[in-house]
Each structure stands twice: as structure tokens, then as C-alpha cells.
Amino acid sequence: MTIKAPSPLRRGLLLLTAAAALAPWGALQAQSYPTAKPVTLIVPWPAGGSTDRHLRALSEIASKHLGQQIVIENKPGGGGTLGPGTMALTAKPDGYTIAQFPLGMLRIPHMQKTQWHPLNDFSFIIGVSGYTFGFTVRADSPYKTFNEYIEAARKQPGQINYGSTGTGSSPHLLMEELAGNAKIQLNHVPFKGNADLQQALLGGHVMAQSDASGWDKFVDGGQMRLLVTFGEERTKRWPQVPTAKELGYGVVSTSPYGLVGPKxxxxxxVKALHDAYKKAMDDPKHIELLDQLNQAMWYRNGDDYRKWAVETYAKDKALIERLGLAAK
Structure with missing residues (x-):
């Protein structure tokens, strides 16, 4: 009995079928990513704040390069750690759920026990930007300068308060570090995000706020007074406002952030997401938005972003311990 050899076409189809059967599921999934399903980006702050404004606009541009819609899910809480922490514990590592990774993710685990590890439980995708931090009061505040605010705290220990975007967040820790350097005691009031914080200051519920530049429109609109910023140099947008460094308080902070997925x-x-967001970062509309938010570009590829996170996690452990905030 003679067995007829398969035709070249049929032989090719058989080989493809066999290769597909042997290929890892992840490789096949990657080839089809993204399918007709939106990608969710978790922003761990309330809608309307500076981070939400930034990542919402950036993701709209990235959606076009990715070929799939990227939707924003606001999940505030835990000083910016609730959203990405929940993602690490519950989301599939399929690229359809990613999150912003604020600097607090590398600090909170030194201050309290967490169910996730900031390095081992995440896939690092891309470093994006950093903040311009500033300290503002209401326009009718008696404090015309930052030094006046500090002097008031010196005369009334624990009676002068300020709000921030949460315990362990960069706006909180930079003020704690500054208070230590100035040898004063301040009363810290935490909020879930800067949209809530702005309203609390405008409503007179706190005397001042330490925050990223979500206060920009209120400063420019005359409702708030910007007393100090925390970069290496004065800002282009508010060049008349001194830095904490030049006032002699020894604090500089920009708190870089980026995007991560589950481990x-x-x-x-990861590369598909990185490439889409990198193209979006270089888009003139995004660069214009960064200027509006007074933020700088902070591009890192996934490997470099993870390396930075490893180094920062170790460095900030020393800061937390020095401030007396380490978990017991």
C-alpha cells in the first residue's frame, strides 16, 4: 500500500499547526495583543488632580499608537498605594490592567506591612515624569512668605497644620524632612488626593498644603499664594517663588513616577505598552501638557526604571528610619 505524501501546502499547514501547539501560551497571547478589549490604567488618585490630568491625556495619545482604547480607573487611597497594590494582588499579567507607580510605593512598605512587594510583584514598563512640588496657602492667609509660616510653627508647636496627599506620600515626607531640619513640629492632615486637598484649603479646613502642581490654576487665578517650591532650581512658570533649598531648608524632591503591570x-x-507610551510622551501635545503642569520628562525604559526603583527602595529606607517613621 502506497502512502501519498501530503502536498507542499498541506505540509506547511501541518507544520504551522504543530508549531502553534508547541508555542508557549504567553507568546501566542503577545502576538495578538491587544485584542478588541480596552486596557485599564489605574490612577491611584481622585479624578481632576494633576496626575489624573496628565495620565488621562497621555493615555489618550498612547491609545492611538497601541491600537486599542486605554481607559482610566481612579482608585485613590493609601497615599497612592491602594490602586497599584490591589492590581498586583488581583490582576492577570496579560497587559490589560496596568497602574501608575508613585514613589510612595517604595516608601510605604518601610512604614507598614503590605501584602505586596514593591519590586518583586510588578513588571516595570516605562518611567514617565516627575512632579513640581510646592507649598501653598489661601490668598487671604496671614503668611506672606514660607519663613513666616515656619516662624509661626516655631512659636506654636503642633498648632500649625498643613495637608498633603496622604501619609507616606512625597508631599508629606518632604515636609517632615524639612520640619526636622528646621527643628519645628507641624500638624499633618492627610487627604486621598490633591483634588480633595485643594478644596479643603480653599474651604479653610487646613492652613496650608504641600502638593504637586494641582494648585497651579488656583495660584494663577489668585485664590492661593505659592510660598515655596522643592526643585533644584526655581520654576520657569513661577520664577519669583524661592526654593526650599535656597531658603536653607535642605530639601529637594521631584518624586518620579511611571507605569507598571503585575509581575x-x-x-x-511590556514592549508594546512601552512603545505606545514612549511615542505618546514625545508627542507635541504631551510636551505642551507637561509645560502646563510644570512637570519635566523623566523617560526610563522598563529595565532602567526597575534599576532606579531598586536603588530608591534602598535609599528611602534610610530616610524613613531617620524620620522615625519606620514600622516597628
Whole structure:
């Protein structure tokens, strides 16, 4: 009995079928990513704040390069750690759920026990930007300068308060570090995000606020007074406002952030997300938005972003311990 050899076409189809059967599931998934399903980006702050404004606009541009819609899910709480922490514990590493990774993610675990590890439980995708931090009061505040505010705290220990975007967040820790350097005691009031914080200051519920530049429109509109910023140099937008460094308080902070996914993401999926967001970052509309928010570009690829996170996690452990905020 003669067995007829398969035709070249049929032989090719058989080989493809066999290869597909042997290929890892992740590789096949990566080839089809993203399918007709939106990608969710968790922003761990309330809608309307500076981070939400930034990542919402950036993701709209990135959606066009990715070929799939990217939707924003606001999940505030835990000083910016609730959203990405929940993602690490519950989301599949398929590229359809990612999150902003604020600097607090590398600090909170030194201050309290967490169910997630900031380095081992995440796939690092891309470093994006950093903040311009500033300290503002209401326009009718008796404090015309930052030094006047500090002097009031010196005369009334624990009676002068300020709000921030949460315990362990950069706006909180930079003020704690500054208070230590100035040898004063301030009363800290935490909020879930800067949209809530702005309203609390405008409503007179706190005397001042330490925050990223979500206060920009209120400063420019005359409702708030910007007393100090925390960069290496004065800002282009508010050049008349001194830095904490030049006032002699020895604090500089920009708190870089980027995007991460759950651990175990396929490298091809990480690359697809990285490439879409990198193209979006270079888009003139995004660069214009950064100028409006008074933020700088802080691009890092996934590997470099993870390396930075490892170094920062170790460095900030020393800061937390020095401030007496380490978990017992």
C-alpha cells in the first residue's frame, strides 16, 4: 500500500499547526495583543488632580499608537498605594490592567506591612515624569512668605497644620524632612488626593498644603499664594517663588513616577505598552501638557526604571528610619 505524501501546502499547514501547539501560551497571547478589549490604567488618585490630568491625556495619545482604547480607573487611597497594590494582588499579567507607580510605593512598605512587594510583584514598563512640588496657602492667609509660616510653627508647636496627599506620600515626607531640619513640629492632615486637598484649603479646613502642581490654576487665578517650591532650581512658570533649598531648608524632591503591570507580564506585551507610551510622551501635545503642569520628562525604559526603583527602595529606607517613621 502506497502512502501519498501530503502536498507542499498541506505540509506547511501541518507544520504551522504543530508549531502553534508547541508555542508557549504567553507568546501566542503577545502576538495578538491587544485584542478588541480596552486596557485599564489605574490612577491611584481622585479624578481632576494633576496626575489624573496628565495620565488621562497621555493615555489618550498612547491609545492611538497601541491600537486599542486605554481607559482610566481612579482608585485613590493609601497615599497612592491602594490602586497599584490591589492590581498586583488581583490582576492577570496579560497587559490589560496596568497602574501608575508613585514613589510612595517604595516608601510605604518601610512604614507598614503590605501584602505586596514593591519590586518583586510588578513588571516595570516605562518611567514617565516627575512632579513640581510646592507649598501653598489661601490668598487671604496671614503668611506672606514660607519663613513666616515656619516662624509661626516655631512659636506654636503642633498648632500649625498643613495637608498633603496622604501619609507616606512625597508631599508629606518632604515636609517632615524639612520640619526636622528646621527643628519645628507641624500638624499633618492627610487627604486621598490633591483634588480633595485643594478644596479643603480653599474651604479653610487646613492652613496650608504641600502638593504637586494641582494648585497651579488656583495660584494663577489668585485664590492661593505659592510660598515655596522643592526643585533644584526655581520654576520657569513661577520664577519669583524661592526654593526650599535656597531658603536653607535642605530639601529637594521631584518624586518620579511611571507605569507598571503585575509581575510575570510577557516581555512582548511590556514592549508594546512601552512603545505606545514612549511615542505618546514625545508627542507635541504631551510636551505642551507637561509645560502646563510644570512637570519635566523623566523617560526610563522598563529595565532602567526597575534599576532606579531598586536603588530608591534602598535609599528611602534610610530616610524613613531617620524620620522615625519606620514600622516597628
Amino acid at each position: 510575570g507580564m510577557d516581555p512582548a506585551v
